[in-house]
Amino acid sequence: MLTIRNLHVSVEGRGILKGLTLEVRPGEVHALMGPNGAGKSTLAAVLAGREGYEVTEGEILFEGQNLLELSPEERSHAGIFLAFQYPVEIPGVSMIQFLRAALNAHRAAKGLDPLDTAELMALLKEKAALLKLDPAFLSRSVNEGFSGGERKRAEIFQMAVLGPKLCILDETDSGLDIDALKVVSEAVNALRSPARSFLIITHYYRILQHIRPDVVHILADGRIVRSGGAELAVELEEKGYEPLLAAV
């Protein structure tokens, strides 16, 4: 589904990713771990097409298509979803209005007519229930006045609504208390399917106890230095990064 080969990325002339290679197949859950400054969030930003990240070498293919040629919204339409580390507020725009615009943009890209209000509301309510969100939440402005935990939950809610192929979770677990982490993890597990892949960027083993990854990667200094099964996360949890990185 996602193939990254020898990816080099600079931000303001400074190299952040230095030859990253990664293959994510349909249905797989990959965890990407690593110390601060390793380039984890840079990878998420580059995949989503954020401005200001210069790809100097390498390629990214998404379902065989050159991802770097697509605009951020085209990537979204193609099925890439990024759950933001710091979701922004959109004052005065309700979650309903926002997701109506998003869903209809996705539908337009597929040549489909816009959803009618009844269909839209049915879908939103169903997915809100999955995240144990009060339906009143739908009428609130996007992320406005939300706590950190609510924002993260709202990100996964949006993911559930848009039904992407590749879900990138950028430190979604940071700032979640135990209960919220459980709700989010259960929702993610409910969304797992043979056709949907996940890239979970995290600092902590905690979330991986709830969402069991197929592959764990350790990113350091812009490259993946080690990959393994779920047991690699356990090892990391026990020993910390230092011995693992020293062994590279």
Added chain:
Amino acid sequence: MQPTQDEVLTQHLTREYEWGFEADLDQEYAPKGLSEEIIEYIWAKKKEPPFMLDFRMRAYRAWRDMKEPHWLNGHYAPIDYQDAYYYAAPKSVAENRPKSLEEVDPEIRRIFDRLGIPLEEQEILAGVAVDAVLDSVSVATTYKERLAKMGIIFCAMSEALENYPDLVKKYLGTVVPYNDNFFAALNSAVFSDGSFVYVPKGVRCPLELSTYFRINARKTGQFERTLIIADEGAYVSYLEGCTAPRRSEHQLHAAVVELVALSGSYIKYSTVQNWYPGDTEGKGGVYNFVTKRGIAYERAKISWTQVETGSAITWKYPSVILKGDDSVGEFYSVAVTNNYQQADTGTKMIHIGKNTRSRIVSKGISAGKSNNTYRGLVQVLSNAENARNFSQCDSLLIGSACGAHTFPYVEVKNPTAVVEHEATTSKIGEDILFYCNQRGIPTQEAVELIINGYCQEVLAHLPLEFAVEARKLLAISLEGSVG
């Protein structure tokens, strides 16, 4: 390659004014310029009652001795008032006022059709009665009969002067005196038409009353005069919409609106203003110098809502004199400026009565090289016990060449007053656009969404059917204009 944000920006900023067509009507003009003779000509041409000649003449003499104000935060070259026509009317109307829609000149009706308000449709569309003003003569008034049954008068000012001279005489100039300011004096001297509304005691007007103004003739100023009276306990909601053809020279628009809200009444006045703003280089466009004021007696309420997207220069401060105890004044405003537009707008809330309350919500949006100024005055006089005011002035900047300014003046002469003011300035950031893009929403649509969200608090006060139009206008003025 995808268009960059800058390209999208440029594309939308250079979108042309869609209403810039001009109809070829046979016009009847007064001689150019302004003099006592012209004032008499207008008065005679309109066959007005004698008190009007006195009113106009006093106003003209006051105006002659006044100086054109240039204190606003913006600049414009002095206007040559002798190089303009002060009376222009389509001949077919001037010679023979239409008695019904069928009699309206097809060309005039075509203009309104192109504005998107076919009168027939307006008649059918429940809830909207339109008094259409083309240049100086009101061409058609719909729904008059239904309203008349309830005792509501909704007609052209010239008709009101003909049929209800005593009512007009009693209230005209009582809220905005003939010598109030330079442009109000000019209007009082030469106004040719406008709308008149009277809602009797205890009557709730069941329709949104609506006037569409349009400047058509070349080199004519438009000076409408609107007078709305809500008698005790009455309610009326009034909407004014404006467009003007695209011209390279500037056009002057100096209107006066007076609202009289008697005890326990409620007047809601909404404006969607889309006068031609000038081209991307600042050429042409309407100078909109308007005086709007209401007086609220005991327990009365006046609410102004405005969406200002047009005009080269806007100079406008819809105000409320809170004369009666427990009266309420509100001002909700969205002002958008783009290219070289200049807007200096805001409100005055003058608290005279006890327990008077006012609320001001102003949302300024500036793009291009424009300047957007909020200028507001909250005045609490010494007898106004327990007066309350809340003001919120937000500015949204798009790009780095525009300006936003806030001048909130507060004068409090009673220690029991509570006056609160909040102000914010923000930009549409790259992060919020990227967030929308990531969810699949293209940039231009995202900006529309963000702007609508930003203005939501104001748009929510517009009658529903006009909120839709306002959203469309906002989108056209600004969508995608983000750099």
